[in-house]
Amino acid sequence: MATSILQANEKIYEVTKPGSVLKSLDWNQLASNNPLEDSLAIAKLCYLLGVFDGHGGPACARVLAKRLLSYIAASLPSQHVSSLLLEQMTPTTEFRPEIESLYAYEFNQYHASVSHLRDTLCHDESQSSMDSTERALLTAFDAMDQQLSEEALAFLLGPEMSDILQRVPRWDWKPWWADAFPSRDKVLQLSTLSTAMSGAVATVAHVSSNSLVIANTGDCQAVLGYLSEDGSWGARKLGKEHTSENPSEVERLYNEHPRSERDTVLRMDRLLGQLMPLRAFGDFRFKWPRHVLEKWVTPILGESALPANYKTPPYLSARPEIIKHTLSPRDKFVVIASDGLWDLLSPTQVVRLVGEHMSGRVALGPLTLPPGDVTLEEINKMLQQRREGLSKRPLDTNAATHLIRHALASTETGLDPDRLSELLSLPDDVVRLFRDDITIIVAYFDTDYLLKSLPQSNHE
16 A cells, blocks of 8 residues: 555656667655645756745646746757657646646747847856856746746736836736736636745756756755765765755845844744745745735735735745756766655765665666676676675665655664555645655666766866
8 A cells, every 4th residue: 555655656767869868767756735736847858857846835836847847948049949848758737728828828928039038148247157058047947937926917917017017127028918818817817826826946957968957946956876986875965955054045135135134034944934945936925016915915815915024025036046067977866856855864865775776676677698708707796796686676666766665664773664654644634744745856877878978077
């Protein structure tokens, strides 16, 4: 029973395209909230891998999983966006026809303007040192969050939205609400507002050739697993969480607001005493002008929609931190996961578990001899390695499932099946007290491919 629950959402994808830096992908999700507030998205454009951890409901995370990778693809130079849309490998939420039509319209507007945006960014001295992938990730994250804001404002304010937009930097397309959709459509109003009032953090990886670029907003996390020279596993965190435990992030927040707000902008380690992540998509009750919240949002959602001590918004940004890494043959995989995993396992534990799983999974397949002549000594060595692998043979073929099982059931003496069953059978109204939603992507690199690209890696 426990195993069937753990394996219900797992997926393994073997990369068959020759000349790819990725060898395979494992992913899985385990819900704590009902409905699950995490989402993920994977697309074959080179490769884009995204984990989205929602809060205040699943709406924002689901919208990001559906839309953000396409915006990144459109922002990359010389890319055919339609190929991405055809090759998104993970299912996304299907919305009502009115919403689907709105999202398609907005994306077409963005796509039509994106070449101009790239030219503008290329001439921006503050971003002149960025490469095209970094610019694409920053542009897409900013544009996506701004569109979520404008969509909700349009159906809240209608024509009065123009007064708001005059105070907000925006891209150069004509406001879609002007003539594309009726501004008082209740379905669109409620849908866009629920997305805007919920929120989500995100970690997206772009993998191409021997380059790994991470865009991180919030407290999801990406960790690289590599083999040290002595053969032991090493873990490298790619970026830091944007929470009160990150001193540079706290300092950034303080610097963006008056000294008089030092005691209120961060209280009980939360933004305005309420929000744990200090960067996020959505959550526009921490971003919109106060009078918009008072006049338009609190009549619908109540006084709690306006945080206490709300004086100098915006307090929150979706702008990501960018981390770039040149892959070497020692780099074996990257794990991207929501904080539901990292709350239970450290990066070192995660990398060790995936590394052991790699060895054990090899033992699950048939023994195959290399081509050409093989000596008895070589065969004996292979059999010894196989015996060692069989001793570590995992219960799950999927590494993401393997991690979830160990996150829930590990004890000092090994896996505790009773503990696992108990944590998987908790009722909906108490399970969140013990664990969060968990979403994991494990992406394995092709060592042979990276060996061939070694001359380009030597400068790292």
